[in-house]
Amino acid sequence: MGHLVSINPATGEELARYPVFDAGQIQSCIAQAHERFQSYRRIPFAQRSAWLKRVAGILEERKAEFGRLISLEMGKTLASAVAEVEKSAWVCRYYAEEAEGFLAERSIASDASRSGIRYQPLGVILAVMPWNFPFWQVFRCAAPALMAGNTLLLKHASNVPQSALTLEQIFREGGFPPGVFQTLLITAAQVAEVVADERVRGAALTGSEAAGSSLARLAGQHLKKTVLELGGSDPFIVLPSADLEAAVATAVTARLINNGQSCIAAKRFILHRAIAEPFTAAMTERFRRLKVGDPLDPQTDVGPLATPSILQEVDGQVQALVQAGAKVHIGGSPLGGNFYPPTILSDIPPDHPVAHQEVFGPVALLFTVPDVSAAIELANNTPFGLGASAWTTDPEEQERLLEELEAGSVFINGMVKSDPRLPFGGIKRSGYGRELSREGILEFVNVKTIWVK
Numbered sequence: 425m426g427h428l429v430s431i432n433p434a435t436g437e438e439l440a441r442y443p444v445f446d447a448g449q450i451q452s453c454i455a456q457a458h459e460r461f462q463s464y465r466r467i468p469f470a471q472r473s474a475w476l477k478r479v480a481g482i483l484e485e486r487k488a489e490f491g492r493l494i495s496l497e498m499g500k501t502l503a504s505a506v507a508e509v510e511k512s513a514w515v516c517r518y519y520a521e522e523a524e525g526f527l528a529e530r531s532i533a534s535d536a537s538r539s540g541i542r543y544q545p546l547g548v549i550l551a552v553m554p555w556n557f558p559f560w561q562v563f564r565c566a567a568p569a570l571m572a573g574n575t576l577l578l579k580h581a582s583n584v585p586q587s588a589l590t591l592e593q594i595f596r597e598g599g600f601p602p603g604v605f606q607t608l609l610i611t612a613a614q615v616a617e618v619v620a621d622e623r624v625r626g627a628a629l630t631g632s633e634a635a636g637s638s639l640a641r642l643a644g645q646h647l648k649k650t651v652l653e654l655g656g657s658d659p660f661i662v663l664p665s666a667d668l669e670a671a672v673a674t675a676v677t678a679r680l681i682n683n684g685q686s687c688i689a690a691k692r693f694i695l696h697r698a699i700a701e702p703f704t705a706a707m708t709e710r711f712r713r714l715k716v717g718d719p720l721d722p723q724t725d726v727g728p729l730a731t732p733s734i735l736q737e738v739d740g741q742v743q744a745l746v747q748a749g750a751k752v753h754i755g756g757s758p759l760g761g762n763f764y765p766p767t768i769l770s771d772i773p774p775d776h777p778v779a780h781q782e783v784f785g786p787v788a789l790l791f792t793v794p795d796v797s798a799a800i801e802l803a804n805n806t807p808f809g810l811g812a813s814a815w816t817t818d819p820e821e822q823e824r825l826l827e828e829l830e831a832g833s834v835f836i837n838g839m840v841k842s843d844p845r846l847p848f849g850g851i852k853r854s855g856y857g858r859e860l861s862r863e864g865i866l867e868f869v870n871v872k873t874i875w876v877k
């Protein structure tokens with residue numbers, strides 16, 4: 425059996441390695457999760473909530489330590505890693521407070537003397553998670569799943585095994601009994617074995633289209649419920665009435681968040697021709713001022729990409745666009761190691777294959793359009809449908825954008841972001857199902873109809 429290896433992407437240094445679980449270890453974890461479910465499902469909400477609040481407390485108290493771990497393992501800046509830990513505490517507190525109300529029995533009048541809905545947990549849920557937000561992605565899946573009374577098995581991305589093991593530790597320290605949350609140190613190929621097991625009742629995956637499609641195929645074969653949060657190529661539309669300074673400042677953050685490796689990062693900037701020139705000049709100027717370097721240095725704005733293969737893919741996409749005639753305003757070639765500079769490209773042929781792909785790095789693709797109709801058409805001309813941000817102060821345009829943009833969420837005059845109180849998810853090839861809010865906790869429950877006469 426091989427190992428899962430944690431490598432600092434800023435230096436290439438190996439930080440830790442762990443043997444991959446064998447079939448016996450996987451079986452024993454599934455058995456423990458299933459057995460624990462029988463008692464855990466009967467634990468009152470108040471107790472689960474107390475444990476989850478303790479988990480939130482641990483995250484808040486030790487955010488510097490966990491932030492450093494995240495930053496070392498996948499390269500995001502220390503400040504953003506600490507913010508990720510704080511946000512993880514927020515989602516724990518949110519579901520600790522709200523879950524009981526979301527899952528309260530509902531009465532519905534019918535021909536029965538008593539009828540309605542009772543919400544019950546499903547059992548063991550598998551969470552297949554990505555490395556880009558090693559804590560947040562796991563907590564936003566685990567907090568509702570555990571509050572609903574399910575038990576959880578985590579298969580984290582293979583480049584963040586230290587985070588994966590730390591997460592299990594945090595749930596144990598919070599008071600959750602053994603078996604409620606377990607980390608499986610397994611490869612992507614071993615996911616099939618877990619999904620096929622009858623005791624596993626559902627699976628959530630956040631990651632690429634390829635991984636989502638593979639999990640959905642397996643889950644289909646074994647008739648398991650899935651939630652898929654996949655890639656995105658979010659549009660960021662700027663129309664003439666927008667507050668240009670605010671739009672440019674937000675565009676920079678929205679593209680470069682997480683060193684450019686976020687599913688909901690703005691990736692395609694669709695600019696009305698009346699503002700395209702000043703917008704491009706201002707964005708280029710802001711990119712020029714950013715410092716690329718050591719993610720632990722507080723002065724750094726953009727750290728390394730998480731792995732050499734991500735850098736190669738991003739650079740390949742940039743070179744393909746340049747060869748097709750794209751103009752490079754800034755950046756455009758690797759800086760050495762895993763570092764890639766903030767890059768802006770314009771004059772992109774709209775039908776070039778890369779224009780329809782997700783660029784998972786600090787690269788902004790700029791397009792110019794003559795009017796709002798063309799902006800919407802170009803924005804929707806993508807296989808993805810995760811988020812969309814549009815900037816205009818015209819109420820009619822705002823309404824049209826809210827109505828016509830094909831995405832799981834549309835933000836007007838703001839950056840697309842996740843918030844525990846609002847549903848999060850996509851349409852088209854960005855996946856299906858929702859996380860967060862009431863919608864998120866309903867994904868892995870039995871909506872049981874009850875009828876008594």
Ligand code: NAP
Pocket residue numbers: 552553554555556561579580581582583610611612613615629630631632633634635636638639652653654655656686687688782784810850854855
């Ligand atoms: P990835 O390669 O798809 O990996 C995600 C997870 O899936 C990892 O745990 C990975 O394990 C596992 N995996 C890969 N192939 C699999 C397969 N065939 N069967 C089962 N599991 C498999 O994605 P990534 O590069 O880590 O993350 C980047 C992608 O995630 C981007 O496309 C991004 O947009 C998306 N993302 C989406 C959201 C959202 O909410 N919509 C949020 C964050 C990220 P290994 O590491 O062992 O391969």
